[in-house]
Amino acid sequence: MNLERKDWIRALTAHPATVLNALAEDVTAGCDVKLKSLPQAGLGLLTLTDGAFHEPYYLGEFPLSSCSIELSLSDGRQAAGGAQVMADDAELARSLAILDAVLAARFPGWERVSAHIESGAKQRAEEDRRRRAMLAATRVDFAMLNNAEDDDDEC
Amino acid sequence: MSYVAIKGGGQAIAGAAAVSEYLRTEEGLGNTGAEPLAIDAILHQLRHLVDRVVSEGGVYYPRFAALAIKQSMGDTLEAAFALRAWRSTRPRLSETPPLDTSRMRLIRRISAAFKDIPGGQMLGPTPDYALRLLRLELMDESPDAFRAVARNWLEKCPEAELPDTFPKVLDALRAEGLLPPVSATRGQTAFDITREPLVFPVPRSAQLATMARAETGSLLAIAYSNMRGYGDVHPTVAELRVGYLPVMLPHPVTGELVEAGEVLITECEVVAMYEADEAGGKPVFTIGYGACFGHNEVKAISMAILDRALQKGMKDGANNPSEDPEFVLLHVDGVDSMGFASHYKMPHYVTFQSDLDRLRTTQQKSGEPA
Numbered sequence: 001m002n003l004e005r006k007d008w009i010r011a012l013t014a015h016p017a018t019v020l021n022a023l024a025e026d027v028t029a030g031c032d033v034k035l036k037s038l039p040q041a042g043l044g045l046l047t048l049t050d051g052a053f054h055e056p057y058y059l060g061e062f063p064l065s066s067c068s069i070e071l072s073l074s075d076g077r078q079a080a081g082g083a084q085v086m087a088d089d090a091e092l093a094r095s096l097a098i099l100d101a102v103l104a105a106r107f108p109g110w111e112r113v114s115a116h117i118e119s120g121a122k123q124r125a126e127e128d129r130r131r132r133a134m135l136a137a138t139r140v141d142f143a144m145l146n147n148a149e150d151d152d153d154e155c
Numbered sequence: 156m157s158y159v160a161i162k163g164g165g166q167a168i169a170g171a172a173a174v175s176e177y178l179r180t181e182e183g184l185g186n187t188g189a190e191p192l193a194i195d196a197i198l199h200q201l202r203h204l205v206d207r208v209v210s211e212g213g214v215y216y217p218r219f220a221a222l223a224i225k226q227s228m229g230d231t232l233e234a235a236f237a238l239r240a241w242r243s244t245r246p247r248l249s250e251t252p253p254l255d256t257s258r259m260r261l262i263r264r265i266s267a268a269f270k271d272i273p274g275g276q277m278l279g280p281t282p283d284y285a286l287r288l289l290r291l292e293l294m295d296e297s298p299d300a301f302r303a304v305a306r307n308w309l310e311k312c313p314e315a316e317l318p319d320t321f322p323k324v325l326d327a328l329r330a331e332g333l334l335p336p337v338s339a340t341r342g343q344t345a346f347d348i349t350r351e352p353l354v355f356p357v358p359r360s361a362q363l364a365t366m367a368r369a370e371t372g373s374l375l376a377i378a379y380s381n382m383r384g385y386g387d388v389h390p391t392v393a394e395l396r397v398g399y400l401p402v403m404l405p406h407p408v409t410g411e412l413v414e415a416g417e418v419l420i421t422e423c424e425v426v427a428m429y430e431a432d433e434a435g436g437k438p439v440f441t442i443g444y445g446a447c448f449g450h451n452e453v454k455a456i457s458m459a460i461l462d463r464a465l466q467k468g469m470k471d472g473a474n475n476p477s478e479d480p481e482f483v484l485l486h487v488d489g490v491d492s493m494g495f496a497s498h499y500k501m502p503h504y505v506t507f508q509s510d511l512d513r514l515r516t517t518q519q520k521s522g523e524p525a
Contacts, residue, residue: 006406010414037407043214043242044415045250046402047345050363051325051394051424052444052462053338056253056345057360059367060448062215062418064248068407082407084249086416088216097407104408129315131399134262136315138278142270 001114003121005104009085009096014120014127017092023116024095027102027109028071036068036080039090062086065093071101079105179228197221206419206449207231211489212238213349213368215418215448232370232493239490251404252412253345256422256446258320261398266324268393268426274321279397280450324394325424325442334426335439355481362465362480366458367447370489377487378457381464381477388463390425390443390456397421397450422446423455427463441466 003011012020044064047056067090068082081101083093103113183189198205198221208220212235219241223234263279266272278284328334338359346361348368353361366374381388400420403412427441443466445458461483468478476482486492 005409006411006413008413010401010416013416040246040248042246042248044248044402044404045347046215046418047251047253048400048446049253049255050444050446051256051323051422052442053335053359054255055338055360055363056343057363057367058250058345058347058349059364059420059446060210060213060215061242061247061349062402062416063219063245064404064415066248066407080408084404084407084413084415086402086418088219100408128260130309130312131260131262132315132317133309133312134279135264135277135317136313138263140276140278142276 001118011117011120014123021095024098032072034070039067039094041065041088041090063088065090067093067097069097194221208234210448211235214242232489236490259398259400263397266394268391365484369487371454373487374457377477378460385475386477388427388460390427393424393426395423421455423459425459
């Protein structure tokens with residue numbers, strides 16, 4: 001798996017929350033999970049830079065959930081994980097924080113997390129491909145327009 | 156006549172809610188095939204309606220916007236109101252750093268200023284070139300035919316070799332010295348219209364935020380007044396983009412920016428009449444900017460025109476309503492304006508009795524000899 005940590009959330013959230021919650025439950029079977037910050041569901045504020053003068057302004061809000069955790073194994077090893085995800089689902093944020101820690105520290109079960117990231121990344125790539133197809137299928141060929149015999153529509 | 160205190164409306168109010176619910180579900184009377192509207196069906200098949208509600212509600216939560224549309228039976232003002240009511244119950248956890256749209260995953264990108272723009276023009280999903288004729292075949296669309304359309308399109312669609320990002324038309328114009336410089340207020344904190352009241356004059360960030368969650372028709376009406384002659388913006392759409400903007404937030408452990416999700420947005424940049432530089436520099440084009448959640452091009456274009464008009468009004472004084480920040484910003488919010496209009500339906504018995512008393516007294520006095 002070549003994805004960087006910053007891309008894990010996008011890949012993982014291609015899966016349903018129920019799948020991720022179950023996976024997090026499984027991989028923490030032998031771990032102690034300590035909450036560094038409580039799982040919360042609320043809102044995030046989206047700051048956008050305007051394209052004309054490059055001034056920041058608030059476009060609006062979005063549902064946001066977040067959580068930070070620390071995992072401890074019986075051998076004393078520890079790993080920190082965290083997640084901020086665009087969802088109204090605190091449990092999902094907790095699960096993502098656990099998966100983040102497990103994979104970052106190569107804790108037992110990290111291979112399953114990695115496999116989910118890989119399959120999620122494939123789903124995201126397919127989404128991106130479909131969007132690019134919308135562009136490709138509607139690209140305007142002005143050269144062809146210029147060569148057309150009845151080209152009288154330009155102004 | 157004496158004033159009478161009234162009570163006992165509770166049953167009628169509960170009854171009104173039940174009648175509304177009856178109408179929402181009336182299709183099911185004796186119709187075993189009737190099914191409630193699925194949220195996914197609203198999300199996908201009424202996507203522009205959902206886009207309006209996320210934008211006017213000010214929260215990018217398409218799933219709850221679809222729910223709001225369902226419960227309000229398609230009333231966009233009521234749906235936006237419900238979404239805002241929901242948001243008011245939620246804590247604010249974080250805000251993103253200023254994001255720019257250069258990394259948007261585009262599905263549409265056009266320019267009315269140049270035929271050839273770097274990266275090319277791509278129409279994407281648009282009704283702009285379609286005949287506005289009713290498609291009667293959709294009156295009785297079979298589920299099989301419905302499912303086949305998307306599948307067939309995907310099978311035939313070309314493999315796209317396109318870049319992930321596209322340069323902006325305005326950047327090219329600015330590089331040529333044809334646009335004003337970027338703002339000196341770059342990097343300043345933006346005005347939060349959900350936490351602070353609009354006390355005029357307000358900064359441009361407050362204007363943009365207010366228009367971004369404005370009611371589409373209200374924004375269009377005031378922008379249209381400018382287009383028709385009560386103003387002189389005369390815009391050219393330098394670029395209009397529709398696509399998915401990655402929402403980046405810092406990772407709680409590493410601090411590195413992480414993609415927490417994405418929002419569909421529409422963004423429009425217009426170039427308007429050029430003007431002289433007061434500092435003695437070369438004249439440059441004036442520009443306007445609009446953006447909103449969802450795919451809503453009329454709203455983004457209207458906002459861009461009004462942004463330019465408001466800049467003019469702030470600088471030279473307002474010559475028409477669309478250049479007056481107070482007039483524009485206090486009249487474009489759908490929840491505010493529908494609330495005010497709707498309040499006239501509420502009991503005004505006491506105030507109206509007062510009006511009646513005054514009129515009767517005035518009539519009586521006017522009938523008396525002077």
